[in-house]
Amino acid sequence: MTASRVSPRRHAAASACLLTGVLAGALALPAWAQSEQTVLIGHAGPLTGGAAHWGKDNDNGARLAVEDLNRQNLLIGGRKIKFVLQSEDDQADPKQAMVVANKLADMGVKGILGHFNSGAAIPASAVYSRAGLPYVSTATNPSFTKQGYDNVFRILASDDDVGMAIANYTVKELKATKIAVIDDRTAYGQGAAEVFARGVKALGGTIVAQEYGSDKATDFMAILTSIKAKQPEVVFYGGMDAQGGLIARQMKQLGITAKLLGTDGLCTNEVARISGGAVDGLLYCTRGGKEVEKTTRGAEFEQRYKARFGVDVLTYAPYLYDAMMALAAGMREANSVEPAAYLPAMRKVKFDGVTGAIAFDAKGNLQKPDFTVFTYKDGKRVRVAGS
Template identity: 50%
Template sequence: MQLTKITTLSVAVAAALAVSACGKKQEAPAASAEAGTQVVKIGFAAPLTGPQAHYGEEYKNGVTLAIEDANAEKPTIGGKPVSFELIAEDDQADPKTATQLAQKFVDQQVNGIIGHFNSGTSIPASKIYSDAGIPMIAMATAPQFTQQGFKTTFRSMTSDTQQGSVMGKFVVDKLGAKKIVIVDDRTAYGQGLADEFEKAVKAAGGEVVKREFTNDKATDFAAILTSIKAVSPDVVFYGGADAQSAPMAKQMKRLGLTAPLVSGEMTKTPTFLKLAGKEADGTIASLAGLPLEQMPKGKDYESRYKARFNMDVATYSPYGYDATRAMIDAMKQANSAEPAKYLPVLAKISHTGVTSSNWSYDDKGDLKDGGITVYKVENGEWKVLETVGGGAAPAPAAGASAAQ
């Protein structure tokens, strides 16, 4: 009998550990649903621990605020009161964990998914959601995400095809760069952005004189940068996150590399500024969408976000907010939270949001109205150089040159 008890306990402990390995559950605080109120479950997955946790937490804050706002409106679907519940999980920016969580969400019969954050997690998870018929609105920017032919995949931001195209043309036409070096971290996001950037550089008449690779765990780039310095580039482009671009920026300056570091939206963060310190100055990065102050409802969102979370908006939370509100709007318009019933409405949604006055999708699930903004670090702050598309008039790249 004692052996049976021990064995039973061991199985229980093992099961608990297995669930924990799939990702730490982090449900947003919410009031209990009143009796007779239908609970609509919205799953969320992003890195909530590890070096990319700051991305995931800010993203989750936007989703949390959207759900709180929706519930405060006392919504009804099908004539009955509903309460939206956020089920948040940590996918650790790991593809294997992401697929385990995707199956877990399917088993829990969630009504929709906001996430995942990374392209490398969103792409494998999307097959599981597609098979189950559950819509997902992901932060993923890799072109492959919406090129799989799934009817359930939608974006929260413009794709790397748009962003890479803008940046490739920018460094050649606006910075006057002729010799460009590209480094990427071999993730779906980093490599995808670098590939699109390379195409645009060549189309604009620039030359990619060297392409190097690292990984999303590296912090020492001495060997790569020494090799890069030997070819005297006008620009060094990095496809990857701030955990790598920040030490790369510091090491470039210490090695005497005068070429500016150019990167994408995972570098355009407050964290990059903190990690890179004074060596951040001169770094240029693109970000999908308009600057916060130019977003249709950006100022209102900024004040409410700061009041709720006691921190400034960083990068991703407005897009998480709009994605969540667009999904909820689709459910309300369809008069149903059943995925099969609101999915066609989501595909044709025209939603007025924080980031866009016309949040809508093309037939692949890419956002139609997406701008790209180019920023530069000056005196430790991100300053707007130029905005392309998204309803904003392009601003001149004030004083930008490859020598800076």
């Protein structure tokens, strides 16, 4: 018995029919089923060290946004988009921030969230500018958006905004005329102190003492003793809650009756814990943005955040959430996830975020930044003024 043979022509025809059937089946599938595109988004912040609670809060906010976006089954450029967050630890250190920035750029991320503190965000922005990466940050130092880069965006008020707000509150509401200033010598702390001092002087106040420590200091007794002799009515601290809480405690120990003032670095629940309750009736702080829990979507966000991560919002998580949503809005506007294509579209982004209205000016600042002034009662922030 001889085996039957299939002619090459018949074999080719059969193969063509099979291929046609496969292609027809593929074309019948939804567009997103053909090719899902993974879009890597970089996040950088302090995930270890003394500022880790800030970095983790930011990471959580960005992560919640990514999860929400992925549930929407977004189609951009005809493909289903799956966002993936790549978080890196910059330890709130400028040198490590540069290492992290280069790493993220080399990984091919399509956008950047973070860095948390201005001292890390400003040097890292040069790397992201060279890479052409849209970069949305909570850095508050005014110079962040004054470097001439077209890729940087600030998602909340700058130190110019909140520093002047607390200066106004100091002179006009607290009626203080003799003010002492301390800062931690970081880009954030020193910048906030300089804006505040300039604002106070313009309003007729007098700076009776100007001192500085560091962002790792724990003993402020010598500085505070020197300040006490000048009898200020207000002590302003430009820095973070880890030191601000200790300053509040040591002011109480020394019997200093002046109020302690600061910007958003001091506006946390953590500062109350560190101070051992000393901030009650003592601390007044200004934070960029509205009181989030009072915004239309803020209360819901805080509930979902706690359900997802098991902790309360610290401060900036809602802003990182809106920062991620701003990147996604830019991509939708341009119908592309490629940085070169959607970066120009970031100027057209406009939406109501968790933190309020999101829209950027030509330099990358929020068009209408808000601020809120808080004091503390029973270890909790209490709003006393705001825009």
